[in-house]
Amino acid sequence: MTRYAELQATTNFSFLRGASHPDELVITAAALGIEAVGIVDHNSLAGVVRAWRAIKDLKGGDEPTTRALTGCRLNFADGTPSLLCYPSDREAYGRLTRLLTVGQRRSEKGECELHWEDFLQHAQGQLALVVPPDRLDEAFERRLGQMAGELRGRVWLAASRGYGARDLHRLSQLAGLAAASGAPMVATNDVLYHGPERRSLQDVVTCIRECCTIHEAGLRLAANAERHLKPPAEMARLFARFPGAVERSAEIADRIGFDLGQLRYEYPDEPVPPGKTAIQHLRDLTWAGAEWRFSKGMGEKEKQTIARELALIEECDYPNYFLTVHDIVRWARGQGILCQGRGSAANSLVCFCLGVTAVDPTKEDHDLLFSRFISKNRGEPPDIDVDFEHERREEVMQYVYDRYGRHRAAIVATVIHYRPRMAIRQVGKALGLTEDVTAALAGTVWGSWGDMSPDEYIAQVGLDPKAPEIRRATALAQELLRFPRHLSQHVGGYVLTQRRLDETVPIGNAAMADRTFIEWDKDDIDALGLMKVDVLALGMLTALRKSFEMLPPLKDGTVITDIAHIPPEDPKVYEMLCAADSVGVFQVESRAQMSMLPRLKPMKFYDLVIEVAIVRPGPIQGDMVHPYLKRRDGIEPVVFPAPAPEHGPLDELKGVLGKTMGVPLFQEQAMRLAIEAAKFSDDDADGLRRAMATFRNMGTVGDYGAQFVAGMTRRGYDPEFAQRCFKQIEGFGSYGFPESHAISFALLVYASAWVKKWWPDAFCASLLNSQPMGFYQPAQLVRDAREHGVEVRPPDVAASVWDCTLEPVEGRRLRAVRLGLRQVKGLRETDVETLVELRDSGVRTIEGFARGLPHRTLELLAEADAFAGLGISRREALWAVKGLAGTFREEDQAPLLARQSLQEVQVELPLMSQPMNVAEDYRTTRLSLKAHPCSFFREELVKAGAVPAQALKTLRDRRWVSVGGLVLVRQRPGTAKGVVFMTLEDETGIANVVVWKDAFEANRRLVMGASFVVVHGQIQSEAGVIHLVAKSFTDLSHLHATMKDDDPDRDPRRKPSARLVSSRDFH
């Protein structure tokens, strides 16, 4: 049997060239009996880890039959023929990654400019296959001779048989060249896809790359489908006239001693002071931290836990990891940047003592077994993500670069995949469909992660789903889906190393200035066991820090500067949350969370953990929510699903599901079910866990479904329960949410709820000062604050600064919120600073401000009614500001004119009506304190049969009723297919509307487009949660136009645009 290794396999990480995933290539190669596959993407190593891991997964326990070789096709900018470069050992590999880093750093994002000189400097230990050009000429012959001389004994000439007209002629020529130059000829098949059936897709990506249609592409396409993996015997037949060429490939593979498994991780040693070992240092820091956290003394239980955790950390050799995270967190804290860790390892007592989190895991009820989250045999580093204030995250990122250097710290990549819209758009274009057809096809995909368009939708947009062109486009787009499209930088995942990072992975420029990122994404990093620290941004942390600055000290004198300072388990806070009074509170402010709060009735911290985790695709798809709520309410007894007696103890799941009343809610529990109940092996469980983590990209979770359900059913579990558990796992796949994250989030829920409960003034001001963030717009936050007794004052040049501030109110505990000038659209912060300086120096007139501020700024202030505090109305102010323009523009040249202007004729401007005033408020500041727009239309609303939103609370269940208001939010969540949730607001309050699929389809335009609407429907009330189930609608959007117009009998055809507020739509 001929030995053969395919040394020229291009994956789809050579974007728009390769037409197979790396794993498809290596798995096919293994099936064909090919000894090794060399992954050689164009100037990139982006696909090599995936190929390597696929082989590793494939092996199981058996001896490997196929190897995934790590290589790279080097294309040169100076006309040197391309090289297939294979590092022979770890050191050579480091030189290859450095070479690619050099090329990428000197180019734009995604490009790599290399010269032969660069290669020579990094050539030691590289095995090189020269790729001959299409036309063999003397220049190539000369070049080949030189290269063979320079890389003596490590250079070969790659030859392939692509079934061209003159293949054998060309091969003979190549054989001659090889003999003459001393670069022996080696057979490859120049593979672009794993099987011939991918030819169509390869043609399509070629068209996308060349920006042409398939009809224009002509000879840019391949003539046939031969560039797939071929078995050794077939290769031997094709190269029968050139003995040795095929076998030589395997000999080269034998000489490649490098394997990605040799990348051994080395931690950065910065955080460890000289003379100490890492674990010593971690011990010292932890015990010192324990003193600080447990100032009132520490119990025996805590001491034991710390000791146990430290022992485990030492055993797994993770002290460096904890030290590195601690180092970043400590620095941020020193800068006054609020942060909070989350993730499995974050919920350890060690992390609590190190200040990485504020969650005390020893607290009753938390019961977080740290050891459960660090698995000794997984061999992967623990997972800690740290959230920082979103406005100051960049500072932290720059610190990481400063501390570790750009050659040792870089951001991880995110592989951007083809999504349905993009896939159908580009495939359609390549196939020559017109723009309107592809746009219509793309338009049928609702939501960026939707499934591909079903036929009925295609028919609905007026296209024939049976038409060959349409079928071709959708079929190929389906194939293109999940192909990598380009690399982008991860939001905040850093990889840090001890030795030069560019000796482990190529580093390239990001689109953003001052950012560099590596070619591998977090799955690759995980697979290789490299350390990653996630530096993420969270708006609520910004808001909390800003609110802390406005809070008075607690009764015991504590000044709140940290989340841990907030008094725990305050019953009043839970009372507020139980009433779904949660606008602005972290996580639980969404519609779905708000309707869950009164049903779940959180009374203690762990309830919040469940609250955060339960409104997620996992538990919802697994239909776990209702069983849990029933058990909580005592309607259903708490029983644990059990196997048949002969298969194990009946309470085998008590440990897994104990905290959640026998209902699996967290991702960890689902995983434990796979192990405990379905008896997954460690490897299978690991595979399932990884499939979950990458479900959105690859959709491989389903492969485990049968095994999971069969495993549980075989052992006597209820098949229906097993089925549901697996649905839940699939749900986690699309949005995984483990308990460890829920705990960290729950703490922020509690902290923000506490601030809202006791200091709604500071809460409102700090949220406004942290915009954009959260779910609600400033108008709703202000409204909520006012409903909680907070006085809100308008932005005013006489009193406001950039941010919202608090102003004392005589005789009241709560201060008034003075809106900042940041609310005025279009203003710049620097101009506002100038304004405040002018005001502080005594300026009180428009003319005075005009001397220091740009004219446009004054116009914006005037239009926003910000001169009202000086007693100047909106129109007067604008008239005055406009009048000044000429003065100051011409002042320098013609002072005479300026003086004249002071005596200009007084002009009487019409008074602005109140509705128009409100409309102008909305236009300039997105909210109005003067009145609610709906209050002007109560008459029309009554005529349309609408009751005030407030009245819903007092009406009985199932009653038919109508409510009208502004549309604030429209949502069409993926978990509730076809259902649209609308949030309406009138002058009395908020109404939550549910539009079922039928009503939606019948009123689609109105539901999606109206800005002011009356909904006719039926009240549905459950546990204090009131919804209006829509039956029909009356569109009142046109009425807004009348607000902007104080002349009632104007030509209606020329009304100003009707839109007053634009809703936030999630689709």
Next chain:
Amino acid sequence: MRQLHAVNTPGRLAGLFVGQKATDAMALVPELVTAEAEPEADAQALTELADWCVRFSPAVALDPPDSLFLDVTGVAHLWGGEAALAGDLRARLGANGLPVRVAVADTPGAAWALAHQGEGCEIIVPPGEQIAWMARLRPSALRLEPQAAAQIERLGLKMLAQLFALPRAPLARRFGADALTRIDEALGRSKAALTFRRPPNPWFARLAFAEPISQLEDLQRVSHDVAARLCARLDQEGQGARRFELAFHRLDGKAHALNIGLALAARDPARIARLFAPKLETVDPGFGIEVVTLAASAVEPTAGRQIRLDSLLDAGREDALAPLIDRLANRLGEERVWKTVPVESHVPERSTAHAPPLSPPPPAARWDLGTPRPLRLFRKPEPLEGVISLIPDDPPRQFEWRRRLHRIRRAEGPERIGDEWWRIDIEDVRTDRVRDYYRVEDQDGARFWVFREGLYAPGEPARWFLHGLFG
């Protein structure tokens, strides 16, 4: 960000508006059919419309993106008044599917304002009454900067009447001298300067005769004369034309037109007359012909091509060839005279196309010299009998074609060519739909291009074809 550039009436009724994000519009109306906005094409269309409007008034000015000014001073009486003119204009455009709003007023400014904001689609303002007619329009009717217009409204000045009533100085201070100018122009206090577009000179010549002619010789003579007249002008401007229409207008008002086409743009009157000559017999002069006209189209510059020194030889050849080709084409029909040009396709049948004989080769396409192709390619491959070959992809040893046995001495191949999968249903696409082509030479040195259809499958007889001959 893609957004809506224009919306038709059903779209507007469905809640779409100009400036809306395209994704929002698609969410609102999923069955929405869109076309790419082509502002350049719109501008072009407006220009064409302006030229067409010359029939109403010689003075037409463009006001992009969507308006035209016509100076109808002293013209309206031809239609029987301004209303009749406006009605005729609207009816003609309406018949062509172009909805239009028309306003006639003393000043361009007032006409523009009323055409854009007035009530109704046809407004005729009696002389001197524009102030009253414009009173209730919005400030934006004055063609101000959009931001200035919006601010004027925001001050509560929502009707032009309010604006006209304001003292002029404060207004000018705030909204610039421009605003005043616009007001004055609209009200006729000052004159607006419009840039009128002169219609392009049509390539057209005309000869009228004192005595009607009807003899064939006369027709020949006048066709030359009229051609000479038009060609003189073409020559003057360095232009030539590829199409000519010669029309004979008879005494009874009927006209007979003849057409010729040329391979290369020309302006030689003798040659043009020669090409018309054979067709003159078909002209029925009736009671006599009083006028002959000649119109040229496909007019293009020719001077540059002819005076280039390095192309003298080439030009000479073409000039010699062109009259022949023109004669052939005008006798046999244009579609019967062609040359072959390469088309980039791997499939041999598709790799050539017919092109006009003297057209320049398309720049992109080329013959690929690396893949030899036979000089003569059969339109349909011919099946071969008695083929003996070793498998799987060896060339044939011998075959029988047109009852003659050919023994193969030399061969090269296979060259494997897959089908063009995008021309068949995606469900039917198969990887074994290929042809393996061989260049073979028989015992007499004759060379053939043969192929085996489909991938080799054990047990299935191979099907062989001959597709072309070399040399």
